[in-house]
Amino acid sequence: MLLLIPGPVQTRPEIRAAMAVDIAPWDNDFKAEYAAIREAVRELAGGVAGQHVCLPLQGAGHFITEAAVRTFVPQGHKLLVVMNGTYAERMARLAREAGREVVVLPVPDTRSVTPEEITQALAADPAIGHVGIVYSETGSGIINDIPAVGAAVRAAGRRMIVDAVSAFGALPFSLKDQPEVDAVVFTSNKCLEGLPGIAFAISPIERVTACAGQANSWSFDLADVYAVSLRAGPGSFRFTPPVQALHAFGKALEVYKAEGGRETRLARYRENARLLHEGAQALGLKPYLDWQHQGPIIVTIHQPGDPAFKLQDFVDALKRRGVLISNFYNTPVPTMRIGCIGDVHADDIRFALRAMSEALDELGIQRRNAA
Template sequence: MLLLIPGPVMTHADVRAAANRDIAPWDHAVRGEIGSLLNRLRILAGGIEGIHAALPLPGSGHFIIEAAIRTFVPPAKDQGQDAGGGILIPGSGQYAQRMMRLARAAGRRVVALDVPLDQPLDPALVDAAFTADPTLTHLGMVYSETSTGIIHGPQAVGAVVRKHGRRMILDAVSAFGALPANIAAHPEIDALVFTPNKCLEGLPGFSLCVSPIARLLERQGHADSWSFDLADLYQNGLENGHGAARFTPPIQPMAALHTALDRLDAEGGPPARLRRYQDNMATLYDGMLALGLKPCLPRALQGPIIMNVLAPESDKWDLQVFVETLKRHGVLISNFRNTDAPSMRIGAIGAIDRADIEKAVLAMGRALDELGLRR
């Protein structure tokens, strides 16, 4: 089955094979392997030894986002009241909305910023929001918003955050490993968060954060949680050795990520991977047009990770029926949509190339014909 979803993505056989063994996570040799993995990820994120640290947390990307919010964003002083402080979150799509929910559930004040869903985030909007509310401490931003497929680059927005002396939590879950990421060039970032099962082409099971060590030391004991305290996670490494886990880690996916990073290095690093994904997306975009379908975003704004495509204008259209029909032709896409209008989400990332996308387009054409939906 060819997976064309934004994650977990198609993986190489060598990556899967690396997880096919029993591993004792508390063994000192394994602890060293975990420490080595975290060093590789810190370097990949542009982190500097002794200045930044990479931290792993069991669970999906939502887990590490919640941990970052709890660790770095101060809690509201007066529950239910507008007491100042808090985090500004541009409402760029479903995953921004989820960040808002995580923050509110953690007792943090959230200020939602209304932004167009089909445009990159305008730094001027962030500038105006921080000017209007000088008590806000953080910006929470989704780098690659897979509910729409658009990219919100952190460069210009980060400059605004620095200008106001605020901090940033950057959700790079579906961006890291392909899109540019350099935390050393962004001193405003408290947490650069990501997972292994997107552009890194690893297995799901844990999430990761790269943060400034000084900020981790400042925020000890502020998470209102033990499991989600990144400062405590860092302190555990200081006390028990780099790579030591507090609780049983997802050790097989960690072992697989070592192999996935080897493959990333062999490919030429994130720039080369991005070029492959861009080629995949260009092939997919052309293919959708050839099928008579319309992508939700114009080509100039279409990101390389995932595409939203408007459904055929037909009373026969049913997304789940189309997904099941397409599966019989060997291709799996997302079985839910994030747009108001009927649409479908198709991924272009993972261990796939242009030939796989071309096969998928042919399969989609056959599925449309089978369902009487082809124009």
């Protein structure tokens, strides 16, 4: 089965095989392996030893996003959330339910926020201390310009939290070049092509220590994660870790390096996205985004306006042909989400396009443009 979703992604056999072991999380061999993973991902984020730290947390991207908000945004303080997609909406909800005051900056989900919009929003409310932004919105497929936004945040003297869950490992990011960032957060099962179960925040150490005690949660306190690692060593976990997922993630990092790292992986994803964007149009379908705004992580396509079209029927028809896509959408109008990341290559996208053509024919879809 060819898995074309924006995560968990299709993985290589050797990464899946790495899960088939029993591991004691306190074993010294595993502790060394885990400490090496923390160091490796800190370096991937442009972190500097002694200045930045990798803070792992069991669970999904929502967990690490909430942990970052709780840890770095004091309760009752204002967080500006750039609202141009579903995952921004989720960040806002996580913040509100954590007792943080959210100010929204509405932006269409068809383009990046501009630095000027950030500057104006921060100037309008000096009480805003942090900006929360999603790097890659997998509802629509847009990419927010994180360096440009960060420069505006830095100029205004504010702090930033970056949800890079579906971006990290492919799109560029450097903590040492963006000192306004309190945390960049991501997971093991997106562009680094590992398996689900573990999430990471990379943060400046001085900010982590300055924010100790304000998370109002033991489980989601990243300052406590850091404090425990100081006491027990970088190979320690506070609670039972997903050891098999971490072991597989170590293998995924080896594969990532062997492929050529971030630039090579990004080039592969971009080619996947180009083929899918152009191929959808050749089938008479309309991509949700113009190519100039299209990111390399996921291509979103308008559902055909033909009254015979039903998304689940289309998903099932594709699955019978060996291709699996999402059976839901996150845009204001009906769309289809097709991922470009994971162990997916150009020939896989061509295969998927043939399957899409056959599925549309099987379902008798004549009117393929959006309603």
